[in-house]
Amino acid sequence: xxxxxxxxxxxxxxxxxxxxxxxxxxxxxxxxxxxxxxxxxxxxxxxxxxxxxxxxxxxxxxxxxxxxxxxxxxxxxxxxxxxxxxxxxxxxxxxxxxxxxxxxxxxxxx
Amino acid sequence: xxxxxxxxxxxxxxxxxxxxxxxxxxxxxxxxxxxxxxxxxxxxxxxxxxxxxxxxxxxxxxxxxxxxxxxxxxxxxxxxxxxxxxxxxxxxxxxxxxxxxxxxxxxxxxxxxxxx
Numbered sequence: 415x416x417x418x419x420x421x422x423x424x425x426x427x428x429x430x431x432x433x434x435x436x437x438x439x440x441x442x443x444x445x446x447x448x449x450x451x452x453x454x455x456x457x458x459x460x461x462x463x464x465x466x467x468x469x470x471x472x473x474x475x476x477x478x479x480x481x482x483x484x485x486x487x488x489x490x491x492x493x494x495x496x497x498x499x500x501x502x503x504x505x506x507x508x509x510x511x512x513x514x515x516x517x518x519x520x521x522x523x524x
Numbered sequence: 525x526x527x528x529x530x531x532x533x534x535x536x537x538x539x540x541x542x543x544x545x546x547x548x549x550x551x552x553x554x555x556x557x558x559x560x561x562x563x564x565x566x567x568x569x570x571x572x573x574x575x576x577x578x579x580x581x582x583x584x585x586x587x588x589x590x591x592x593x594x595x596x597x598x599x600x601x602x603x604x605x606x607x608x609x610x611x612x613x614x615x616x617x618x619x620x621x622x623x624x625x626x627x628x629x630x631x632x633x634x635x636x637x638x639x640x
Contacts, residue, residue, distance in 0.1 A: 420566075446624075457634075458616075460629070500567065504626025511569060511572060512569075512626065512629060513569075514559075516565055
């Protein structure tokens with residue numbers, strides 16, 4: 415069965431410092447990985463997906479199949495990055511469900 | 525924010541009662557989903573539907589039921605059989621692009637259910 419692990423429930427960094435949110439997955443098929451973000455009082459929304467290979471709000475994530483990881487990185491954290499971040503695994507096939515990790519609450523301190 | 529609406533925002537229920545959570549979307553999306561969000565556990569899939577009049581159980585379907593009579597609506601009923609129903613419930617929808625990749629899901633604002 416597929417599984418997504420986010421080892422850090424809480425993560426605090428200072429403004430301007432680099433930030434890395436860890437995500438590991440287990441899945442026997444070809445994975446599709448996503449990061450979703452939920453800012454305070456806002457809806458859960460897609461931040462980025464590995465297929466797009468793009469940078470959103472300064473965040474990047476590289477799929478490492480050897481280490482089964484999809485860590486989210488930003489070189490210089492901003493206070494507005496404070497939010498709950500969820501890593502999600504897409505299951506290929508007709509169902510196209512998402513399996514979510516337990517989330518990491520990021521707080522960027524001034 | 526438009527697109528996906530959930531009502532009510534807060535819902536209180538007495539033990540032993542069934543309650544129905546509403547989810548409506550005007551995005552013309554084919555697929556709809558219900559998740560339960562608990563602290564420290566992330567989102568867990570309850571039910572999903574890819575087309576009208578068809579739906580499948582997710583990981584934690586016991587004690588829940590759904591219907592999909594219209595493309596834009598996917599109500600969730602929390603029955604008295606659900607042992608621990610107090611939670612935050614999220615509805616989502618996605619367009620079936622048919623590209624072979626997982627479609628982006630768009631989420632509603634959620635309903636917080638409290639059983640008294």
